[in-house]
Amino acid sequence: MRDYELVCILNAGLEDTEIQEMTQRVSGIIQSNDGTVENVRTSEVRRLAYPIKKKTEGVYVVINFKQAPSAIQPLDTVLKLEEQILRHRVYVSDSLPPLAHAPEEIANAGDASVASQPEAAEAEAPEVETSQGPVSLDETASEQDAGPGEPEASESSGPDESR
Template sequence: MNQYETVFICTPVLSEPQVKEAVTKFRDLIKANGGEMIHEEDWGMKKLAYPIQKKSTGFYHLFEFKADPAFITKMETDFRRDERVIRFMTVKLDKYAVAYSEKRRKLQKAKSEKKED
C-alpha cells in the first residue's frame, strides 16, 4: 500500500451539511476499499486562484491516506462523477513527503496545544 494525499474543492453553493456529506462519502469510500485514513484537514472556504465553472471560491478539504494503487483510479472516477466536487488532485507521497507531512502535523498539534494554554 502506498501513501497518498488528495485535495479536493467542493462547489461554494453547497451548505455546510452538504459539504460534510460529500467529505464523509469519500472518507467512507477510502475505508470501504481497504484504505487507511492517516490525516484529514478541513481548510474551509477559500478564494480560487482562477474562476472554475464561473465560481471564484470553494470549500477545500485534504485527505492523507494509505491505499492500494488500483483504488486511486476508482476514487478519481467518483470525484469526476460527483457534481459537488469542482477540482481534485491526488499525489503519491514519497518517503521525504511522508516525513515532511508527519513533521507538519506535529507542528500543527503543538501550535493548537499552545493556543489552548
C-alpha cells in the same frame, strides 16, 4: 499500500453539514477499497485563482490516506462524477521515514562546533578601514560611483558629453 494525499475543491455554496457529508462520503469510498484514512483537513471558503466551472470560491478539503495503487483509478472515476467537487487531484505522499537518533547526535555535535566558530570568525575577520570624521551622503555616493582606484566623478562631466 502507499501514502496518498487527495486535494478536493468543493463548491463554496454548500452548507457546513453538506461539506461534512461529502468528506465522509469520500472517506467511505477510500475505506470501501481497503484504504485507511489518516487525516482530514477542511479549510474555510477561499477565493479561487481563476474560475472553475463558473465558480470563483471554493472549500479545500485535504485527505491523507493509505491505499493500494490499483484502487486509485476507481476513486478518481467516482470523484469525477461528483457534481459538488469542482476539482480534485491525488498526489503520492513523499513522506520521509522518521529519524531514530539523528536529532540528538546533531544537537550534541552542533554545541561543540558552535562554540569554536566565534573564535575562528574573529581570527579570520579582515580589519575595516574607518573614516576620521562624519561623511555626507554626497561624498559617499560619489566615492561609490567612482569605484576603487578611479578619481571621483564630478557633476559637470558625464558620459554623454564625451561623444
